[in-house]
Amino acid sequence: MLHLLKIDLKKLTSYRTFWVVCGLYFLTIGFSTASGMEFLKWLANTFDKFGSSLNIDRIPLYHFPDVWLNLVWWSGFFKVLLGIMVVISISNEYTYRTLRQNIIDGLSRWEFLASKILTNLLLSLISVVLIFIIALVTGFIYTPEINWNYVFTDIEFYPAYLLELFTFLSYALMLGIFVQRSGLTIILLLLSYMLEAIVKANIDDYFPWLIPYFPMESISALVPIPFYRYAFQEIQDYVDPAAVAIASAWMILFNYFSYLKLKRSDL
Amino acid sequence: MDTVLTTRHLTKDFGRLRAVDDLSFEVKRGQVFGLLGPNGSGKTTTLGMLMGVVNPTVGEFSWFGEIPNHHVRKKIGAVLEHPIFYPYLTGQKNLELNAMIKQCPEENIPGVLELVELADRRNDKYKTYSLGMKQRLAIASALLNEPTVLILDEPTNGLDPMGIAEIRELIKKIAANGKTIILASHLLDEVQKVCSHFAILKKGRLVHVGPVDDVGKGAETVEVKADLPDFTEVLMQFPGTASILPENGVFLVTLREDFHSKDLNAFLIERGVVANHLVTKRKSLEKVFLEILSEPR
Numbered sequence: 205m206l207h208l209l210k211i212d213l214k215k216l217t218s219y220r221t222f223w224v225v226c227g228l229y230f231l232t233i234g235f236s237t238a239s240g241m242e243f244l245k246w247l248a249n250t251f252d253k254f255g256s257s258l259n260i261d262r263i264p265l266y267h268f269p270d271v272w273l274n275l276v277w278w279s280g281f282f283k284v285l286l287g288i289m290v291v292i293s294i295s296n297e298y299t300y301r302t303l304r305q306n307i308i309d310g311l312s313r314w315e316f317l318a319s320k321i322l323t324n325l326l327l328s329l330i331s332v333v334l335i336f337i338i339a340l341v342t343g344f345i346y347t348p349e350i351n352w353n354y355v356f357t358d359i360e361f362y363p364a365y366l367l368e369l370f371t372f373l374s375y376a377l378m379l380g381i382f383v384q385r386s387g388l389t390i391i392l393l394l395l396s397y398m399l400e401a402i403v404k405a406n407i408d409d410y411f412p413w414l415i416p417y418f419p420m421e422s423i424s425a426l427v428p429i430p431f432y433r434y435a436f437q438e439i440q441d442y443v444d445p446a447a448v449a450i451a452s453a454w455m456i457l458f459n460y461f462s463y464l465k466l467k468r469s470d471l
Numbered sequence: 472m473d474t475v476l477t478t479r480h481l482t483k484d485f486g487r488l489r490a491v492d493d494l495s496f497e498v499k500r501g502q503v504f505g506l507l508g509p510n511g512s513g514k515t516t517t518l519g520m521l522m523g524v525v526n527p528t529v530g531e532f533s534w535f536g537e538i539p540n541h542h543v544r545k546k547i548g549a550v551l552e553h554p555i556f557y558p559y560l561t562g563q564k565n566l567e568l569n570a571m572i573k574q575c576p577e578e579n580i581p582g583v584l585e586l587v588e589l590a591d592r593r594n595d596k597y598k599t600y601s602l603g604m605k606q607r608l609a610i611a612s613a614l615l616n617e618p619t620v621l622i623l624d625e626p627t628n629g630l631d632p633m634g635i636a637e638i639r640e641l642i643k644k645i646a647a648n649g650k651t652i653i654l655a656s657h658l659l660d661e662v663q664k665v666c667s668h669f670a671i672l673k674k675g676r677l678v679h680v681g682p683v684d685d686v687g688k689g690a691e692t693v694e695v696k697a698d699l700p701d702f703t704e705v706l707m708q709f710p711g712t713a714s715i716l717p718e719n720g721v722f723l724v725t726l727r728e729d730f731h732s733k734d735l736n737a738f739l740i741e742r743g744v745v746a747n748h749l750v751t752k753r754k755s756l757e758k759v760f761l762e763i764l765s766e767p768r
């Protein structure tokens with residue numbers, strides 16, 4: 205297993221685009237999550253009215269346990285960047301025909317796919333760990349009174365976040381394997397949410413119960429929008445088991461479809 | 472002699488096109504097996520099936536008597552059609568990656584780079600290489616795992632004459648170590664020089680398979696010339712003459728079986744005729760190739 209991961213990392217770590225895209229991604233989620241509070245303070249200082257009408261110290265964005273969900277939900281938006289990287293990595297293998305050569309050299313098709321899946325898992329894990337550390341540190345900085353009962357509440361959103369990222373990257377990988385050209389695949393990846401939204405809007409009147417089963421919907425449902433709790437005092441502070449089940453099913457299906465396609469095609 | 476490769480009824484359809492049609496042949500250990508055929512006759516497709524990148528429509532094959540799997544492929548070095556590497560990696564890094572995939576020690580890399588004379592360019596990116604250098608790197612990569620079987624698909628494509636000669640020597644050297652080589656090529660005199668056996672494909676069908684040595688067998692042809700007005704008459708009197716064909720001032724004499732050019736020479740000397748030109752024409756592989764392909768099937 206580790207061997208396969210090393211093979212894929214060997215391909216990526218000398219590839220400039222990989223560092224640029226991943227660097228952009230990790231810097232963006234790192235800085236934006238770490239500096240949210242400073243940004244609010246800056247807003248408050250710049251626009252006096254904003255500061256006086258709202259006591260920013262009382263916005264519990266970075267308070268335990270809210271900080272866990274808030275940061276995870278926010279950084280979830282940027283997973284598209286990682287998805288683009290995954291698409292580039294797999295479509296390169298097609299355009300350079302190196303997938304063919306890898307098989308000739310002695311990888312099995314499954315091993316080739318596994319090396320890509322393992323990279324997806326690694327990228328997801330790094331994101332989760334990064335956000336976890338940032339949430340932990342900022343939580344301790346900004347929470348006015350640390351109540352140890354609350355510090356590690358809601359931390360179950362981290363496995364959910366991992367599943368969110370990994371399922372999305374599995375989807376990106378599958379798109380890449382089916383479409384094989386990076387430009388078109390990236391466009392499809394970006395349009396996925398919109399296309400799904402159109403379908404959902406059309407069937408909403410007839411089969412509303414179907415909605416949670418859509419792939420993008422199920423990925424988004426893993427980490428719910430946190431701000432309702434501020435607006436409506438309506439709190440979903442748990443991970444919906446149904447969402448986990450549906451997203452896991454999609455995750456398995458995406459990778460399985462990739463496998464079937466790879467196994468059947470002539471390279 | 473043990474069998475390295477067996478194919479049975481190997482067939483590949485691309486949509487309506489049958490690229491490889493019911494191919495059955497064997498390659499034994501130590502053979503240098505030439506795979507010949509015009510463009511589009513299915514050579515690369517066949518090799519692609521043998522290396523697991525093209526799924527056969529019908530039929531099967533086995534390497535070393537085993538059902539094919541990816542572990543077997545690690546023991547085979549193969550270059551199909553044109554070299555394939557990661558353009559943004561250096562030659563060295565590309566080979567390191569290949570060593571990881573083939574699970575062979577990286578210590579083999581300097582040796583093979585030396586062999587193909589790329590050692591001083593090893594830290595340049597692959598995309599900056601010339602065609603011949605790419606081709607050499609591909610050969611280096613095929614030799615990396617000290618393979619027992621080497622598959623080469625037009626390996627001298629794009630090489631300079633020196634490079635071609637080097638590759639020929641390399642193939643001979645590797646073959647002399649008892650390794651098995653399968654070579655697809657259009658350079659028929661190359662094949663004749665290095666191969667022990669050959670097969671000819673035509674529109675995906677196997678139309679001939681046999682040892683290269685058999686090519687020279689059969690009726691001998693002698694090209695002969697003498698400054699004599701009635702030279703044809705003299706030639707007619709030779710009991711070994713089957714037919715005479717005048718061509719550009721020389722005569723092409725096809726001999727009957729069991730007669731050789733030295734018999735003709737002895738006959739002429741006996742008659743007091745001195746030939747100023749006498750050459751034995753062996754049948755070339757090229758000729759056999761063209762003959763076989765022009766046979767209606």
Ligand SMILES: Nc1ncnc2c1ncn2[C@@H]1O[C@H](COP(=O)(O)OP(=O)(O)OP(=O)(O)O)[C@@H](O)[C@H]1O
Binds near residue numbers: 470511513514515
């Ligand atoms: N992926 C593919 N899809 C459709 N047809 C293909 C594909 N690959 C090969 N073919 C067809 O199969 C036939 C055999 O092709 P192949 O490349 O095996 O020929 P070849 O003997 O290697 O020719 P050459 O001497 O030109 O290299 C050709 O008619 C080709 O067009």
Ligand SMILES: [Mg+2]
Binds near residue numbers: 514515516552624
């Ligand atoms: Mg070919």
